[in-house]
């Protein structure tokens with residue numbers, strides 16, 4: 060193909076995320092950006108997940124095909140459970156078994172697409188961390204694969220490639236509480252705390268799905284041509300060069316993948332009543348007066364953690380909007396009375412007037428875009444952290460599992476927030492620590508430093524031209540690496 064034809068050629072891509080909405084949504088954002096550049100995308104999942112995805116804008120929908128593979132039956136998985144949102148966190152391994160059960164339907168889908176002479180042959184398959192069986196199927200049909208990982212790139216470097224684990228084996232909590240030798244460019248503070256490191260220890264061990272998470276990820280990175288990440292050098296300077304070096308494969312940024320119209324708070328502030336109720340409450344609060352509190356759905360909070368958090372917010376004496384989730388192991392609150400029962404006695408009465416505890420879905424991006432929000436108390440999921448940075452909201456950080464501790468350390472190093480003080484060994488925290496962290500960001504003088512650092516990063520990340528350039532460069536890689544395997 061000559062150079063001009065290669066530049067204009069439109070690609071046909073298959074995107075296949077992990078069965079979790081925190082993964083499907085950024086994959087859909089990637090799909091939309093590829094479709095906006097004229098490429099065709101087939102988005103694979105299972106029937107209930109496809110039905111629950113947000114709609115694709117009409118101008119892009121002709122080029123984004125949502126395809127539902129039949130959901131496999133997995134022993135122990137409740138009927139209709141097709142994503143991590145449908146099961147308690149301890150059942151996530153069964154969702155991985157469900158992913159593995161998609162190998163045969165995927166093989167049939169690919170054989171059919173490759174055989175089709177109507178132009179459905181994929182140029183690329185882009186997959187998530189857990190589809191370790193997929194590259195072999197794709198190789199048999201001569202279709203190249205790329206990985207798209209939506210956790211923090213710094214955390215992937217910290218967990219390291221296979222050779223690093225062989226050369227410097229890590230098995231204990233202490234091992235993961237120290238900076239790895241292969242990340243000498245990291246600030247020394249970037250490591251798990253002992254109480255968070257159990258997640259990393261477990262990730263290196265085979266789990267109920269039969270394969271460890273790290274083994275899945277290593278195979279994906281090793282057997283694909285390059286790895287795409289949801290981040291950019293402005294957020295994590297130097298990490299892409301480090302990852303390319305560590306894994307001997309190109310590590311390519313996709314940018315922050317935040318929809319500009321949502322980013323401006325438009326589309327998400329209309330529609331469903333529950334959404335607008337939260338935003339209407341924010342409309343009545345003064346500018347930058349309110350801290351938004353949300354700890355994701357996976358945080359292993361205990362009832363006592365929940366009380367200390369509540370009492371800490373009360374003690375801080377600032378306005379707050381709390382996207383309330385029940386601690387795992389308890390049944391989900393269905394009414395405001397249920398929520399009140401999970402909170403300290405009298406809490407709602409004492410905070411009414413300057414706080415809203417909301418147990419339904421919160422339009423988080425629109426909330427973070429709202430002028431009344433001054434900071435975000437977060438579990439440091441990568442999606443939440445990026446959303447906060449794009450709107451220049453400083454962070455009060457309470458990380459628990461996966462990459463969250465490493466994200467918190469990275470953001471503290473960048474000066475955009477502070478962690479809630481915790482016991483180093485058991486991870487417990489108290490109301491005084493919560494109140495001190497909230498006040499240091501929302502009330503005290505040093506809060507201005509966090510806010511101005513966050514605003515500086517916001518300005519850089521809102522440069523849409525730069526973000527578009529990341530996507531154009533990614534498309535360039537898809538074209539280049541299709542011809543020359545790397």
Ligand SMILES: O=c1ccn([C@@H]2O[C@H](COP(=O)(O)OP(=O)(O)O[C@H]3O[C@H](CO)[C@@H](O)[C@H](O)[C@H]3O)[C@@H](O)[C@H]2O)c(=O)[nH]1
Pocket residue numbers: 081082209210211354355356357382419420421422423424439440441442443444446460461462463
């Ligand atoms: O009421 C809600 C609840 C969630 N969200 C959205 O849901 C996403 C949550 O994503 P994230 O912050 O990444 O949280 P989790 O899904 O809990 O995070 C898991 O996945 C992340 C990768 O995305 C990892 O970094 C985390 O460690 C892991 O726990 C965000 O886009 C939120 O805006 C809402 O809009 N409203």
